[in-house]
Amino acid sequence: MANPSAECSIQQTLDVIGDRWMLLIIRNLFRGARRFGELEEDLGIAKNLLAARLNKLVGAGIAERVPYQDRPVRHEYLLTQKGRDLSPSLVALMKWGDRWCNEGSAPTVLVHADCGTPLMQVTHCPTCDDSLDPGQIRSRPGPGAQEALR
Amino acid sequence: MANPSAECSIQQTLDVIGDRWMLLIIRNLFRGARRFGELEEDLGIAKNLLAARLNKLVGAGIAERVPYQDRPVRHEYLLTQKGRDLSPSLVALMKWGDRWCNEGSAPTVLVHADCGTPLMQVTHCPTCDDSLDPGQIRSRPGPGAQEALR
DNA sequence: CATAGTCGGTTGCAAAAATAAACTGACTCA
DNA sequence: TGAGTCAGTTTATTTTTGCAACCGACTATG
Known part of the structure; x- marks a missing residue:
């Protein structure tokens, strides 16, 4: 085991959502923001970071990516139960x-x-x-x- | 104002304790750790980062630095009410x-x-x-x- | 007395991450 | 045709992190 506190749920939680932007993105999703541009503008986060964070959120099962149009396909991001539970x-x-x-x-x-x-x-x-x-x-x-x- | 969410208490809270180590350090202080070496060993954090974070915690009034010996002066770190309130x-x-x-x-x-x-x-x-x-x-x-x- | 060890840092450097800005691709609208 | 939008990706620059070596004041050991 890398470090003696690895078993702690606080540690594990922070591994997933413990960086500078994650909780702010999740807060905005709670407030009803759904689209990339909406999050970007309100948070003032760089596009590449937002994209990376949203991928991580989706990968972690905290948010889900749902298409809201075709031509071109565009997605919105919604909190899952796991996300709402934050x-x-x-x-x-x-x-x-x-x-x-x-x-x-x-x-x-x-x-x-x-x-x-x-x-x-x-x-x-x-x-x-x-x-x-x-x-x-x-x-x-x-x-x-x-x-x-x- | 830099960004539209600056007024939010979540944002302000994360500005103070929202980095990768802060909450883990505070967790260990809750568990009774008090000394530099104790925190360092249990967390596996680099010394320079721990020193910087403890200074920030003391500066923010979340922990206080209390001497526990002279020759040489050594301090321990205790949570204040502001810290315990986390x-x-x-x-x-x-x-x-x-x-x-x-x-x-x-x-x-x-x-x-x-x-x-x-x-x-x-x-x-x-x-x-x-x-x-x-x-x-x-x-x-x-x-x-x-x-x-x- | 000399030497090693402890504790709590500081300093310097390489690696990783954040930031900012330019660019892309698929479309819409005038 | 041309400009604009939206959701990213790429590239370059700056900042932060992580690691290791070193330091200063002391204590304990031989």
């Missing part, structure tokens, strides 16, 4: 930015589609039926662990 | 990796320090008092927005 990560990163980069004033807020209420994200203990702060969280090796990770 | 982001990324990179078998699980129960992370609507999935989440400009971000 929502909590983006929400968490956004919340952190709201609090620590914008003094609590959120440039964008996430709301419940049904009722419009701004949402909260919480770590929850099903046994105690309570929400926790970081000091109450411990990590320990799970069923897939090869070695103690503390 | 916990939900790391949890969310870890959960995603558990599900999509390890077929649901978690190499590391997070448990409630008090009762040992594995934890859940949920997006919660305070009005409806219910947890939501991504399809029920919409983003809209908040109080700090300069422009419509959809």
Whole structure:
């Protein structure tokens, strides 16, 4: 094994989406962007990088390439379930930015589609039926662990 | 403004901790690593990069450098509140990796320090008092927005 | 006392990645 | 016919990374 932390899911996640552009592209896909030019313009990313990243996203099964016209064939990019499942990560990163980069004033807020209420994200203990702060969280090796990770 | 998404908290967050190493370093600080050599060995990161990243973390107020000996002065690195507040982001990324990179078998699980129960992370609507999935989440400009971000 | 080892870096260099800009190919529209 | 659009690809330049060697202050060993 290359390094002692390779078994960690955080590491594996970052191997896939942990570069400078991936999460921003995914964020824009969440916001409804679908086309190459749309992503390019909004993100200000170089075309070659965007092409490479989109290929990686499709290869990883996070987005899918769907044709939206022929002559010439043009595709749009849609998040798969795997991609949509990154929502909590983006929400968490956004919340952190709201609090620590914008003094609590959120440039964008996430709301419940049904009722419009701004949402909260919480770590929850099903046994105690309570929400926790970081000091109450411990990590320990799970069923897939090869070695103690503390 | 350089690019249209600059106002977004996700962007600002990634500007600070969005490179290949930052979140891994922070993860190890969460796990109790404190010293330069400890981080270096566990992560397999080059010394110069680790030094640069730790300086950036300290500069950003995410970690603090605390002397643990004199002759010669040596420091250890501890997460600040700002750093500890990245916990939900790391949890969310870890959960995603558990599900999509390890077929649901978690190499590391997070448990409630008090009762040992594995934890859940949920997006919660305070009005409806219910947890939501991504399809029920919409983003809209908040109080700090300069422009419509959809 | 000399020598080796540890710890936490810094420096220099080659390789890899990001960026910017020009170019391509298949089409549409005037 | 000619310009424009869209989705890339290619090429050249700049920046970042990764690796290895070195450094300075000390400690431990013979």
